[in-house]
Amino acid sequence: MPFEEDTKQQPSETPAEDTPEATGSAPAEPTGDTPEQPTASADEAAAEEPVEPLQPLDVYSLLRLSFAQLAATAWQKMGLQPDPFTNTVVKDIDQARVAIDAAADLLKHLQPSLRGQEARDYQTMLTDLRLNFVKQSEAQEKPD
Numbered sequence: 001m002p003f004e005e006d007t008k009q010q011p012s013e014t015p016a017e018d019t020p021e022a023t024g025s026a027p028a029e030p031t032g033d034t035p036e037q038p039t040a041s042a043d044e045a046a047a048e049e050p051v052e053p054l055q056p057l058d059v060y061s062l063l064r065l066s067f068a069q070l071a072a073t074a075w076q077k078m079g080l081q082p083d084p085f086t087n088t089v090v091k092d093i094d095q096a097r098v099a100i101d102a103a104a105d106l107l108k109h110l111q112p113s114l115r116g117q118e119a120r121d122y123q124t125m126l127t128d129l130r131l132n133f134v135k136q137s138e139a140q141e142k143p144d
Contacts, residue, residue, distance in 0.1 A: 060113040067106045067122065074099035074129050078136045093137055100129045 075081040077099060079091030107122055114122060 060110060063106050063110040063113075067103050067110065067125075070099045070103040070106065071125055071129060074103065074133070078132055080132060080136070091136070091140070093133075093140055096133055096136070100126075100133055103129065 072081070074096050076083050076090075077092045077096035079089050082089045104126055107126055110122065111119065
């Protein structure tokens with residue numbers, strides 16, 4: 001089915017009876033004082049370039065992505081980073097605990113695929129989360 005336009009009228013839109021379609025008149029012709037559009041769009045140019053097919057995501061890559069998402073959520077729920085969607089800081093220690101525990105469980109399964117510095121980096125990230133969790137938990141129990 002072709003793209004269907006949203007028929008809901010927004011307050012800032014022109015009423016339907018004033019549109020060229022409603023009045024039966026043709027849309028205004030360009031006056032010539034606007035720059036002409038290029039003949040080939042960027043989408044068409046990109047379509048001409050060869051695109052490599054996407055490779056399937058292996059489980060270890062998915063675990064890495066999930067770990068990063070859980071870590072980011074833990075920082076937000078500890079009140080140390082704002083939520084990227086609302087740009088507000090909301091502290092929820094219980095949800096932070098769940099995110100950290102889930103990240104730790106994922107890391108157990110991810111560990112066989114990690115080597116050297118990468119393994120140390122993931123362990124450091126988890127340790128940082130846990131240390132900050134303790135600090136934030138204590139701060140919540142003893143407000144200043």
